[in-house]
Amino acid sequence: MIRSVFAALALALFAVTPAAAFHRKTDVVVQITGDGGGTIANPHWSGFQYVLFDSDADLVGNSNTTRQVFLYDLHEHDLTGARAIYQVTTGADDNRRGDGGMRAHAIVYDARPGGTGARQLLAVDRRAGTKHAITQGTADSVNVDVDDSGRWAVFESAADLLGGGGATGTQIYRLDLHHADPTCPFPCPANGNLGLTRVTNKAGTSRNAVTSRRGKSIAFESDADLLTPSVTGMHVYVFDADGTLARVSSGPRPSHNPTISRQGHVIAFESDDAAGGTQITLYKRATATSLAVTAVPGAHNTRPSFEASGRSLIFMSDADLVPNGSTGTQVFRYDVRARVLTQITHASAIGQSAFSAGSFVTFVSSSDLLGNGSTGLDLYLVNLFKLGPASVP
Numbered sequence: 001m002i003r004s005v006f007a008a009l010a011l012a013l014f015a016v017t018p019a020a021a022f023h024r025k026t027d028v029v030v031q032i033t034g035d036g037g038g039t040i041a042n043p044h045w046s047g048f049q050y051v052l053f054d055s056d057a058d059l060v061g062n063s064n065t066t067r068q069v070f071l072y073d074l075h076e077h078d079l080t081g082a083r084a085i086y087q088v089t090t091g092a093d094d095n096r097r098g099d100g101g102m103r104a105h106a107i108v109y110d111a112r113p114g115g116t117g118a119r120q121l122l123a124v125d126r127r128a129g130t131k132h133a134i135t136q137g138t139a140d141s142v143n144v145d146v147d148d149s150g151r152w153a154v155f156e157s158a159a160d161l162l163g164g165g166g167a168t169g170t171q172i173y174r175l176d177l178h179h180a181d182p183t184c185p186f187p188c189p190a191n192g193n194l195g196l197t198r199v200t201n202k203a204g205t206s207r208n209a210v211t212s213r214r215g216k217s218i219a220f221e222s223d224a225d226l227l228t229p230s231v232t233g234m235h236v237y238v239f240d241a242d243g244t245l246a247r248v249s250s251g252p253r254p255s256h257n258p259t260i261s262r263q264g265h266v267i268a269f270e271s272d273d274a275a276g277g278t279q280i281t282l283y284k285r286a287t288a289t290s291l292a293v294t295a296v297p298g299a300h301n302t303r304p305s306f307e308a309s310g311r312s313l314i315f316m317s318d319a320d321l322v323p324n325g326s327t328g329t330q331v332f333r334y335d336v337r338a339r340v341l342t343q344i345t346h347a348s349a350i351g352q353s354a355f356s357a358g359s360f361v362t363f364v365s366s367s368d369l370l371g372n373g374s375t376g377l378d379l380y381l382v383n384l385f386k387l388g389p390a391s392v393p
Helices: 001-015 017-024 073-081
Strands: 029-031 039-046 050-055 067-071 085-087 096-099 107-111 120-125 128-131 140-145 152-159 169-176 197-200 204-211 217-222 233-238 243-248 255-260 266-272 278-284 291-292 300-308 310-316 330-335 339-342 349-355 360-365 378-383
Touching: 017 310, 029 107, 039 096, 039 169, 039 360, 050 096, 050 197, 050 378, 067 096, 067 107, 107 140, 120 140, 128 152, 128 360, 140 204, 152 204, 152 217, 204 255, 217 255, 217 266, 233 255, 233 266, 255 300, 266 300, 266 310, 278 300, 300 349, 310 349, 330 349, 330 360
Parallel strands: 169 204
Antiparallel strands: 029 378, 039 050, 050 067, 067 085, 096 107, 107 120, 120 128, 140 152, 152 169, 169 197, 204 217, 217 233, 233 243, 255 266, 266 278, 278 291, 300 310, 310 330, 330 339, 349 360, 360 378
């Protein structure tokens, strides 16, 4: 009887739009990891339910000491109160940077198989419990970003994954995961590399690609000579599936670390300034206009991340942007429509952050944000719906 009631409750909650239901249920601040020691890095939301990250900590009590990809299930945590952390990978392959679609059925990540050689892309099917290689190149393939559908992925590689030669350096690839053959990782002459296309093909470094829904628009950074007239240095570009390529950054100094909204309409990125800092710029594709989100010379404003619609942006900054006497690096939120900036954290030792498709922000911190005696580096979640205009702690 109890099990039936629980199942009915779960179905009722999922019948509502998940983001609408769970932003009301989730606590204001959730400590995802439990002072397990070790490193925690690369937090990434898959939709509004799952957080993927990598760590060498023993987070599930199996004596792990090597870098693995983990998954946190926010919905399971809210429904059951369990920690809801799962270890996706195993072994000593230095597994990092996992990403999946909205349902996270398949988790794609990069690793060094056997602990040596080039880094490759691999995938784990969470339902079947199977793992397979996506690439088998002679140089590193890393930094995968998977769209919400779980079908399209973009990544960077220094390997010639299509065969037949190509430009030197690191190139951006677009991958249809539905056509990738688990028995023949790329390069795969046997099937003509079905499902894989190369977005860039010029000498230089092209990296940090992110994709909109269904892989229709891809933002990335590159110092290659991609367009006429030529420019030098690292710039941010956007590529559309119809083959259109455009540069969205300008100015003499490098721009990098782009983020793109689910529909591909808005791009944000960081650019170096003349005082040794980095500033956040917002680019609206419909009007081809740029807006400076930050303008504090010498300050370090980094890691911009959109929620799905592009209406809200988070980033990290060591400047007192509000101002309220804040010191150190903090997480900020920028409302794109209202052009209002709010401060999410007001604590010491704040690190890598990521925005969900809904109302949730994650970041790492070694501060005891909940006052429970935690002293290690942990991953935290903040429910912006309940936080309102306040900050953490």
